Amino acid sequence: MYEFVDPFVGTGGTELAAPKGLAAGWWWPKPQVGNTHPGATHPFGMVSACAYSGAYPTGYGVYEFNTEGVPGRLYEGPVASGFTHFQQSGTGAIRKYYNYFRVTPMVGPLDELGTTWELADEVAEPGYYAATLGSGVRCELTVGPKSAVHRYTFPAHEAARIVVDASIGGLAIPHGRTVPLKAHLAMLEPGAAQGEIHVEGVPLAVHLEVDAPGWRQLLWYDRRLMPGGTRLDFDYIRPTTLRPFGLMFMGPSRAEQTVEVRLGFSLRGCETARENLWADVGRGQATFPGRRARTATTWREHLGKVEIDASNDDQATIFGTALYHSLIKPCFAPDESPSWTTAGPYAFDICTMWDIYRTQLPLMTTLFPEQSVALAGALLSICEQEGNLPIGYRMAKGADRFSRQGSALAHTFFADLCQLDLPGIDWDWAMVHLEMDLRRTYGEDYLVHGVAHPISHTLDLAYAYHCTAAIAHKVRDRPLAQQMRELAQGWRAAYDPATGLLRDSTFYEGGRWNYSFRLLHDMRxxxxxxxxxxxxxxxxxxxxxxxxxxxxxxxxxxSVAEMDAGYALCRFEGLNNEPDYEAPWAYHYAGRPDRTAEVVHAAIANQFGTGRGGLPGNDDSGGLSAWYVWATLGLFPVAGQNLFLVSSPAVAESKLQLPDGDLSITTAEFEPVEAGGSVSYVQSIAVDGKTLERPWLSGRELRHIRNLHIQLGPEPSGWGTRVRPPSTSDPRPATGGEA
Structure with missing residues (x-):
């Protein structure tokens, strides 16, 4: 799928064709913009690099801060003041915007630093970004897992410059700036320097090498050069007195002269940053082509895990890009934890669990289980150090920043890993933290009062108890497992039998209709x-x-009146809101898989497109894109239950490279999915030649079967209407068994 990826998808405000059919009645209140960026990334890598305009929320683009409707503009078109490192992907109001160590190629005086030049001739592909600044400098970026390499092609000029601003961070919007509270820079030798800034409790170190023989290198402070200076140290920086500071390389450039800038990063000091650079890039000059090629190869391998028989190039682009966006986060930084000194897994930009636990994490677990095991280890270490399993976690101190969104969501992730018997996790150690985490914050209300508000937390906690019961069973603590199963029944207190919906409460970014159709452990x-x-x-x-x-x-x-009228519809938000992701599959549990197919196909056909405006809302660290991947394949993971619901795929054939062998999904009588078109319904399914009457597969089955064959037709059938997906109150628990 590598050739079909377009990293610009989702970088602009939503621009989709007018919806047809069922989708025309959906209302989307949240931001109508993907909030992605087209910068250079590495699969699950620590570092990204992108053009920096200061716009919300990635630092790339043209938009102001917004939480509802169409975003307003900061700029008329793409601009950049340089190129920064570390960006979020598709998130919204996270209050952590990174964009550290801005590198700016210049052919003007230092006073022009901060100018936003127009961007032209932008090019982006997995692992590579390029553009030409209005100053005439051609700029190219690539990254490794812990490094970035820039290549700048200058016009002829007597005083070309590479300026590194170590003071910048965050966004150029009100309250969006991130200020380093401590910093130091040091010149090491000609063409080499290092530095470290402390931002939000975390030290971020860089080792920098510039391939520009004969150029001068200088420190600068408050736009004034410091000739002869070799160190710049700030033990305390106050936001009110911050002045920009950094280093600069300057000299004459020939026409078409290229200058390479190599940066290695670490959360454990400058020496480790240097080691990371040399491990990622090597030593010497002209390393850009090799690093770009290796990153492209890694992306090809990752994106090659899924192949589809697309109906047209647009569908291939939408799918390939969705898969790409699903594999950017979390950021894995092994042996880099700033909070503990031992070696081992570490990850950040779990932003947030509320966004990714339903779709993106199950996709990672399915295709890259070793990454999920590493993430589990990192989460447990974070919990041990900071006291909780985070709902969201960034390159910053304070894992509990997102507690309003949900409670105990990591438990679903651990339950899936546990039921797959993946090696590498100490489940006794995990059990200690999982149980403890259930009693924190909203969990105390749940235990004392039997309900927690916002009422959605009651569902979170009941589900987490169900998930943790499976893990307690694995470690053979049967009394604890029974206690957890009993506490898992508390979900009932969240619902009003008179309406069949959740009780009145406050809700995080939604209303009771959005949250009422969650896939619970006891849907029966x-x-x-x-x-x-x-x-x-x-x-x-x-x-x-x-x-x-x-x-x-x-x-x-x-306006307030406009939003109130929309919310009063109590309508599906068309994948513009995370709690709605799983709602279409609730029909499966009521014996109506035909309805699931109708809603899912309407979303696939109407809510995704090509180009910058191709997403209906925030991509949320790949959560939305992963939904599209699953829906196109005709599968949906029920996170925490090691369960996959089966529906009509949106492609005739697909193939997944799974750890135990390839899985092919084939169809008969397939018809392409079109906006306002007819829907194909499942008539029957065969798994490795054997009939499958039930509309679901266990995670174990999915890993071991080789072919899933789906017979489709133009009318609903009896398939999936009699045998329902498992619930805890079923008279005979469904174990998956043989297909």
Whole structure:
């Protein structure tokens, strides 16, 4: 899929064709912009590098801060004041915007630093970004796992410059700046320097090498050069007195002369940063082509894990780019933890678990289980050091920043790993932290009062107890497992039997309709609470807007009245909101997989496109893109239950490279998915030649089967209507068994 990836998808405000059919009734209140960036990245790598405009929220682009509707603009077109490192991917209001160590090629005086030049001739592919600044300098970026390499092609000039600003961080919007509170820079030898800044409690070190023989190198402070200076130290920096500082390389350039800048990064000091640079890039000049080629090869290997028979190039681009966006985060930085000194796994930009636990983490676990095991180890170490399993975790101190979003979401991730029996995790050690974490913050309310508000936390905690019971069973603590199973029944207190929906409460970025159709561990009882299959389906039909009139989406700076009218619809938000990701598959549990197919195909056909405006909302660290990947394949992971629901795929054939062998998904009577077009329904399924009556597979089955063959047709069938996905209150627990 490498050739079809377009990293510019999602970097602009949503620009999709007018929705047709069912999708015309969906209303999207959250930001209508993907919030991705096109910069150079490495699969699950520590470092990214991109053009820097200071725009919200990645530092790339043209938009102001926004949380509703169409974003306003800071700039008319793409601009950059240089090129920074470390960017979020697709997130929204995270209050942690990175963009450290800005490198700016210049052919003007230092006073021009901070100028935003127009960007032209932008090019992006996995692991590579290039553009030409309005100053005439051609700029190219690539990265390794812990390094970045820049290559600048200058025009002829008597005083060309490479300026590194170590003081910059964050965004050029109100309250978006990140100020280093401690810093030092040092010149080492001609063409080499190092530095370290402390931002939000974390030390970030860089070792820098510049391939420009004969150029002068100088430190600068407050835009004034410091000739002869070799060190610059700040033990205390106050935001109110911060002045920019950094280092500069300066000399005459020939026409078309290239200058290479190599940066190695570490959270454990400058010496480790140097080691990381040399390990990633090597030593010597002209390393850019080799690093770019190696990163491209790694991306080809990762993206090659999934192949599809796309109906056209647009579908191939949307899918390939979605897979690419799904493999950027979290950022793995082995042996780099700034919080403990031992070697071992470490990761940041788990931003946030609320965004990725339903779709992106299950995709990583399916395709790259070794990465999931490493993430589990990192999460446990974070918990041991900071006292909690984080809901979100950044390159910053304070893992509990996102506690309002959800409770105990990491437990779902651990439960899937546990049920797959993946090696490399000390489950007794894990059990200690998983149990302890259930009693923190909102967990105390759950235990004392039987309910936690926001009411969605009640569902989180009940589900986490169910997940943890499976892990307690694995470590043979049967009394604890039984206690966890009993506490997992607390989800009932969250629902109002009179409405079949959640009780009134406050909600994080949504309302009770958005959260009411979560896939619980006891969907059989949940549907009964709503009045049975037919009543539950009626609620879902209303939510998804069956027979509803088309709606108008919020515009730029929508009014309170406009937003209130939209929220009053109580409508599916068209994948613009994370809690809605799993709602279409709730139909499976009521014996209506035909409805699942209708909603999912409407979303695939209407809510994704090519170009900068091709996403319906924030990509959220790949959470939205991973949804598209799963939906296109005709699968959906029920996170925490080691379960995959099966539906109509959006491609005729696909192949997944899994750890135990390739899985091919084939179809018969396939029809391409089109906006407003007819829907293909599952008629029957065969797994390795054997009939599969149930609409789900266990994670173990998915790893070991070689072919999933789906017979499709233009009308709903009886498949999946009789045998339902498992629930804890089923008379006979479903174990997966043989297909």
């Amino acid at each position: 009882a949940r549907i009964a609470l709503a009045g049975g299959d037919e009543a539950f389906v009626r609620l879902l039909d209303r939510f998804f807007g069956y027979d509803a009139a088309p709606v108008t989406q919020p515009g730029t700076a929508p």
